[in-house]
Amino acid sequence: MPSMTASSVARALARTLFALAMALAAAAPAGGERIRDLVSVQGARPNQLVGYGIVVGLDQSGDQTTQTPFTVQSVLNMLSQLGVNLPADRLTSIQLKNVAAVMVTATLPPFARPGQSIDVVASSLGNAKSLRGGTLLLTPLKGADGEIYAMAQGNVVVGGAGASSAGSKVQVNHLSAGRVPGGATVERAVPARVGDDDAIQLELAVTDFGTVSRIVDAINGRFADAPASAVDGRVVRVAAPADPGERVAFIARLEALDVVPARTAAKVIVNSRTGSVVMNQTVTVEACAVAHGGLSVVVSTEPVVSQPAPFSQGETILVPRSDVQVRQEQGSLMVIPRGAALADIVKALNAVGATPLDLMSILQAMKAAGALRAELEVI
Secondary structure: OOOOOHHHHHHHHHHHHHHHHHHHHHHOOOOOEEHHHHEEEOOOOOEEEEEEEEEEOOOOOOOOOOOOHHHHHHHHHHHHHOOOOOOHHHHHHOOOOOOEEEEEEEEEOOOOOOOOEEEEEEEEOOOOOOOOOOEEEEEEEEOOOOOEEEEEEEEOEOOOEEEEEOOEEEEEOOOOEEEEEEEEEEOOOOOOOOOOOOEEEEEEOOOOHHHHHHHHHHHHHHOOOOOEEEOOOOEEEEEOOOOHHHHHHHHHHHHOOEEOOOOOOOEEEEOOOOOOEEEOOOOEEOOEEEEEOOEEEEEEEEEEEEOOOOOOOOOOEEEEEEEEEEEEOOOEEEEEOOOOOHHHHHHHHHHOOOOHHHHHHHHHHHHHOOOEEOEEEEO
């Protein structure tokens, strides 16, 4: 039997890997997404928690107590509970440069049980310069009903750095907020019931009748004994086992199903604060012409010396003289064909030299003229 060379072995291995990749590609659905990426199970929801706490151990970067009296009051209340009482005449002279008042926030995940740890975020409430190196003292975290669901304490991790000297300051990232990984312990569980006795409900993140219909068809095609029906354009009701163990396994299989979502609606998102413009692939336009020309106004002021006449006993003064110039650049006209795709729209608008702020006005004008086939949303 002839021996195989290294090159022939490499070619055989490459052919095998290529065949395996083609088989996996053929088995995977084209353009499909898992149901778990499209919906959430009704009843399995997180809950927000909030609390007021104190961060100590700062390096002279805490609150200025003359401007944040609540920090001093909080420290005094804490010390009194620990058996430390200060004279009344000393309260106004207390300077706590190593202490900062913070708001502590956390998200209680669904099905969390007492004893589990969750992350918390501590954000400065006063005028502390930095929370770097601080320690969050024991802080109760409450829900919307006013009940305590977790207790937080631990070292604050700040992902930034800063330094200042002689009036100069350098700062990297944000220093007045930090995270305490695993800093809160759950003390009370939130009752969560997934569905009723015989069914569960799946909720889409965005209302879409087409996607709901496809999810119903996919579930009915896979689980004949668990019929699904559409409640509305966002909710799908699915029959499920009553036993908790069987229901969990059923939901796991249900979420693993692949569904091809319906085509998304054409939408243009305009952020008026930052000038960002985002368009999805389904945006099209009718035939239109776009002209763009820049208008600039330049105002310059320079001082002019006013000299009085001889022997007039006047004073020499400086008089400002202003010069206002208005310049308008040549506007170019670009024709956009009917049914243009996203790439064509971007190319045409770039050709006329439109900036993001100009693009907002152009898109609004195209929408008003009926040439933009998309929903224009300003946030």
